[in-house]
Amino acid sequence: MSVVTRFAPSPTGFLHIGGARTALFNFLYARHHGGRYLLRIEDTDRQRSTAEAIDAILDGLAWLGLEGDAPPVYQSQNAARHAEVAERLLAEGAAYKCYLSAEELDAQRKAARAEGRPMRIVSPWRDRDPADAPEDAAPVLRIKMPQDGETRIQDEVQGEVTIGHQQLDDFVLLRGDGSPTYMLSVVVDDHDMGVTHVIRGDDHLTNAFRQHHLYKACGWEPPSFAHIPLIHGPDGAKLSKRHGALGVDAYREMGYLPEALKNYLLRLGWAHGDDEVISEAQAVEWFDLPGVGRSAARFDFKKLEHLNGHYLREAEDARLTEAVIERLSRDIPVDDAGRARVAAGMAGLKTRAHTLAQLAQDARFYLERPQFPLDNPKAEKLLQGGGAAVARGAGEALAELEDWTEEALEAQLRAFAETHGLGFGKVAQPLRAALTGSNASPGLFELMVILGKTEVLARLLETPEH
């Protein structure tokens, strides 16, 4: 039987980093086994689901290249089918109408907790004559779960997990208004979509037991389950808004490349020996469930950043130029000449940055002259104590230069340093500051060639006294 996996987010917010990893694993597993990877939007909670969230999730997946092999299924559209299955269960005696009130439910839970028992609802309506039902109440439909014994599940990540049936209560299939609950919908949809492997966060582990019995009640074969550990924040606690539970769009905005984020997420909880930098093709070839770890992992921005730097260096200059111009043009005008400079300088720029945001910042000097006094205190300091004079002096020395090439520039500047009795660094750093407004930049001669003689002379000669 061919593998079918699915990623099934509920559209109550953006696609967060844990969801992205779950999608990745489902995608990789399907690809590795030559199967299909599907998407399903779990929007059965009409109150909390929003169109914006759906767009955000789909956008996030598209950016990561994790779109499904078929258009997404919208769970809410299958409500009639879900109800039909529930009615069938009722007719077969595998489910019953329960008239317990909210107060009675609450009292049961309180009592269970007080007595140290599992918090399980026991409905008298399971065995009571439906004829006793109150007239005006809208009942929920509950499934009849086994009451004795235990259930064992062979989870592909967690291994063998067993739970006693005292833990499992008769959960609700259909609400008072006749709408299906999540528990019913997932099972019916997964079955209808032919899902063979359910790979999801391990916060769903206990649901697997409920769903297992629902499959059985329906007369269907349960899929195999794989519950992957959750991602924690840097402090080991649950991921919060503050440190990582951001939408993938936030990572995009911070300047991470999708391939870097995927590589990072892949290594979080999964390993293939000592391999760290893994291409998508290799990931497809190597990924499998036995390689997934069982413990939660903390999110580490430093490592993501390192990986991002790697992929930045590997990326095509044209792609990077495009991204940088897009960012820069948000607040400064970019003309064709400026764009050409950024493109020409990209090779020298990209080896130094770790995110697109940094890359854009580093490329800024190709588009606008430094504003004095400089924001960068280290650069400002380089121009003090004679630095500015060195820059102007070098500007004058360069005015004569005909051959505006890296070689000629270097020869001229080294000669300049020598005649002034200065180490080359004492000349290069003030020039760097005057030309780029920073103490760190691509190679001096390289950027001088790209900036062009006119611009270089202008910046050097106009360096104000410090």
Add this chain to the structure above:
RNA sequence: GACCCCUUCGUCUAGUGGCCUAGGACAUCACCCUUUCACGGUGAAGACACGGGUUCGAGUCCCGUAGGGGUCGCCA
């Protein structure tokens, strides 16, 4: 509270009873390269949570303790 899961360097992890005086990566520190930064190179420091077993031999198997996480909705 009940139940389930987890526990190797600061972090992500390799490790499936002897190959482990525990390997790699990020981060840290030092040095090298060098016009700066980044890259790269070399090296250093750094972990099997604890306690019992099983075994000729345990990071690897079993039990317990501690710590962490998850779940207990007419949410998903």
